[in-house]
Amino acid sequence: MTESNEPAVVLRGVVKRFGAVDAVKNLDLNVPRGSLVGLLGPNGAGKSTAIRMIMSLIRPDRGELLVFGGDALDAKDRIGYLPEERGVYRRMRVGEFLIYLGRLKGLPRHGLSARVEGWLERIELPGVFRSRCQELSKGMQQKVQFIGAVLHSPDLIVLDEPFSGLDPVNTRVLISAVQDLHKEGRTLFLSTHQMTQAEQLCERVILINRGEKILDASTREVTERFSPRAIEIEPLVRSDDDQDILAAIEGVESVRLSDDRRSIVMTIAPDHDLQLVMTQALTQVPARRTEISRVSLDDVFVRLVTEHGGHSRVPIRGAA
Amino acid sequence: MNGPRTGSGFRSSRIWIVAAREFRQTVLTKGFIFGAIIFPLLMFAVIAAIPFLISSTPVPVSGTLLVADEDGSIAAAMQKAFDDYKANGSQPAPGSFEDAIATRPTGPEGDLAGNFEDAPISVEVIIERVPLDSDLSSARQLVQSGERLGLVEVPAALLAADPPRDLDISLLVPSDSPAKTTALFSRIARRSTVVARVERNGSDLLSAQALVREPKTETARLTTNGDEAKELLELRFLLPGGFMMLMWIAAFTSANQLLTTTIEEKSSKVIEVLLSATSPLELLAGKIVGQGLVSLLMLSTYGAAGMAGLAFMTMLDIIAPTTILLFVLWFLLAYFMSASIMAAVGSAVSDLREAQSLIQPAMMAFMIPLLLWMPITENPTGWLATITSFIPPIGPFIMVLRTTGAIEPIPNWQIGLALLVNGVSTVGLVWLASRVFRIGVLMQGKPPNPLELLRWARTR
Numbered sequence A: 001m002t003e004s005n006e007p008a009v010v011l012r013g014v015v016k017r018f019g020a021v022d023a024v025k026n027l028d029l030n031v032p033r034g035s036l037v038g039l040l041g042p043n044g045a046g047k048s049t050a051i052r053m054i055m056s057l058i059r060p061d062r063g064e065l066l067v068f069g070g071d072a073l074d075a076k077d078r079i080g081y082l083p084e085e086r087g088v089y090r091r092m093r094v095g096e097f098l099i100y101l102g103r104l105k106g107l108p109r110h111g112l113s114a115r116v117e118g119w120l121e122r123i124e125l126p127g128v129f130r131s132r133c134q135e136l137s138k139g140m141q142q143k144v145q146f147i148g149a150v151l152h153s154p155d156l157i158v159l160d161e162p163f164s165g166l167d168p169v170n171t172r173v174l175i176s177a178v179q180d181l182h183k184e185g186r187t188l189f190l191s192t193h194q195m196t197q198a199e200q201l202c203e204r205v206i207l208i209n210r211g212e213k214i215l216d217a218s219t220r221e222v223t224e225r226f227s228p229r230a231i232e233i234e235p236l237v238r239s240d241d242d243q244d245i246l247a248a249i250e251g252v253e254s255v256r257l258s259d260d261r262r263s264i265v266m267t268i269a270p271d272h273d274l275q276l277v278m279t280q281a282l283t284q285v286p287a288r289r290t291e292i293s294r295v296s297l298d299d300v301f302v303r304l305v306t307e308h309g310g311h312s313r314v315p316i317r318g319a320a
Numbered sequence B: 001m002n003g004p005r006t007g008s009g010f011r012s013s014r015i016w017i018v019a020a021r022e023f024r025q026t027v028l029t030k031g032f033i034f035g036a037i038i039f040p041l042l043m044f045a046v047i048a049a050i051p052f053l054i055s056s057t058p059v060p061v062s063g064t065l066l067v068a069d070e071d072g073s074i075a076a077a078m079q080k081a082f083d084d085y086k087a088n089g090s091q092p093a094p095g096s097f098e099d100a101i102a103t104r105p106t107g108p109e110g111d112l113a114g115n116f117e118d119a120p121i122s123v124e125v126i127i128e129r130v131p132l133d134s135d136l137s138s139a140r141q142l143v144q145s146g147e148r149l150g151l152v153e154v155p156a157a158l159l160a161a162d163p164p165r166d167l168d169i170s171l172l173v174p175s176d177s178p179a180k181t182t183a184l185f186s187r188i189a190r191r192s193t194v195v196a197r198v199e200r201n202g203s204d205l206l207s208a209q210a211l212v213r214e215p216k217t218e219t220a221r222l223t224t225n226g227d228e229a230k231e232l233l234e235l236r237f238l239l240p241g242g243f244m245m246l247m248w249i250a251a252f253t254s255a256n257q258l259l260t261t262t263i264e265e266k267s268s269k270v271i272e273v274l275l276s277a278t279s280p281l282e283l284l285a286g287k288i289v290g291q292g293l294v295s296l297l298m299l300s301t302y303g304a305a306g307m308a309g310l311a312f313m314t315m316l317d318i319i320a321p322t323t324i325l326l327f328v329l330w331f332l333l334a335y336f337m338s339a340s341i342m343a344a345v346g347s348a349v350s351d352l353r354e355a356q357s358l359i360q361p362a363m364m365a366f367m368i369p370l371l372l373w374m375p376i377t378e379n380p381t382g383w384l385a386t387i388t389s390f391i392p393p394i395g396p397f398i399m400v401l402r403t404t405g406a407i408e409p410i411p412n413w414q415i416g417l418a419l420l421v422n423g424v425s426t427v428g429l430v431w432l433a434s435r436v437f438r439i440g441v442l443m444q445g446k447p448p449n450p451l452e453l454l455r456w457a458r459t460r
Helices: A047-054 A072-078 A094-104 A112-122 A138-150 A168-183 A195-201 A219-225 A242-247 A274-284 A297-307 B012-027 B030-055 B073-088 B097-101 B137-145 B179-200 B205-212 B233-267 B270-275 B280-312 B321-348 B352-371 B373-378 B383-388 B395-405 B412-440 B450-458
Strands: A009-018 A021-031 A036-040 A062-067 A079-082 A156-160 A187-192 A204-209 A212-218 A230-235 A252-257 A264-268 A287-292 B061-069 B123-131 B150-153 B170-172 B220-222 B228-230
Touching (some): A021 A047, A021 A212, A047 A062, A047 A187, A094 A138, A112 A138, A168 A187, A204 A297, A242 A274, B073 B123, B179 B205, B233 B321, B233 B373, B233 B395, B270 B280, B321 B450, B352 B450, B383 B395, B412 B450
Antiparallel strands (some): A009 A021, A204 A212, A230 A264, A252 A264, B220 B228
């Protein structure tokens, strides 16, 4: 296999233990090049441990871990990393701090200031080049760190909870930057427990709980697999017979009122076409509004985590 | 690629980038610039300037001094002394008779006229005698009003061959009389009393001075190869102590800074960002090198100030170039040992308070050279000095005491063996620190005990 065809990240049977706690158990992952993959899971599921292994900050106890087909240690300069625990040199100036990180990532000194200035403009932090990091708000510091992760144009960008603690405006700015980087062909691997962002951004999601992978599928597959197969219809004129009429349509398994009691929710049998049933329903009950119910990643997350024994016991501390 | 790889993921250029940041962030602070550079230079400048400041402040003395004595002999002697002083100016000066007789006399009255190096430059004093048995109240009023420079009252018994020991000369001066002036009057009154006493008792002052004059001694040490080494008693103790203290301060200031910055990087969580770009070993090496450069800068500043001081006193030849070369080597070993310990501890804890308990044993060991300063300097080739030279981490400090203080050269085999033993120990300590550092920097929670640190060092 040539390097360009190899996945950005591969984990095969990776195990990591901290004392008596299994932080990661036999984890298999495959992050294709150019993809935008979300690593989801509740607090303490092992997401950060997996990411730290990919970043070669800690080594797996067992299993194989490849980044761009080789040792993660050799790919450091090709990876950009935004850790979960944010940190800056408080007394250092923003520009100086980012230049330092860029130099550590192998960027030449020449032209680096302009590059930093460009990124500060791009993520709406103009004029802070000479400000000290401690003078910035927490959200602004987070954006500075985001620049630190992407400044050297890495092939793989690993973002650990990139949106936590950000206000909606700044979240939107970062989401836009992430989408732009993806369009440029970079591989993005982000961990989050905020399902809305994962749903909005990721083309593939991997869900882990208690160190084990419990879901690995494209967002479309997840939607299809976990679809509730339900149609919600809000009648134009309310009638007591509406529910009986709709229940009589072929393929409708059950009928119930929605939580706000304004709509009727029909559950459709697996072997029937949702579009066909919806057309029949509309001919019999004129509707103000009708739609096929969609599953949210939130629902899938809660359902799968509950099925697999609930949340992890405790967040993992340390990284020996 | 950034630079040559010296191992998996190990690049020297990253070390220099980290080192440059450490150096800049430490040196370009007001605290460092003032405390480590400006303050010592200022101190040196002030010390160097003091003699000029003092000598360039003339205090003219002009007027009449009242002298109450039994027969006028003391008044006459004092007038002569003032006249001689005016004629000869200030000479190397004793403040006491014992000092005066140890100096070669310059005339029949010996050094009466001179030897007042901190006395006023311009002196124009006329002596007015007042009989001792007269009413001195009007004389006192003249002094009080400032019309007279002072009143010297010499009891008659002080001119006897065996004067009572508890009897003093009385000197009254106006309240605003400068201290230098009163000191001059006091000295001349004392010496003139002695001159008058000697003459009254029929002796010759010059002969008496010559008889009781103590000769000086010049000590030299005979080395094993037969050479004579001149003994400079004060420097024999001060020079090694100065060198060792300089090394101790420079090494520990930087090692302490290393501890602080490591804890800061860990507690501010910036360490994980750094480790995504460098390996722990590169980061540790960069930090140690950066702070090492800081300590070398401090060492150079203080060292240069010290050398300038010696040059000022025309004593630069007491330090051989090889001594300085060896000093730098001992310093590097001491710094790397202390820095390794501090970096390892800094990586393992979350704040300075937690660091204290882990550092304490090491600090106690590093205090030992301070306690051994005197015994080692007293006998730099003795068994205590020899044995402790080979015990890390105190060996480099002991060797500095020995090489800068020994009259007799330290045997080359001892220098070589001490370099080898302490050098190997330094490499070992740096390696151990790197093992602890790579685990410690990512650890959170309860600080480890020393046994756990050793377990980390063994972890693959």
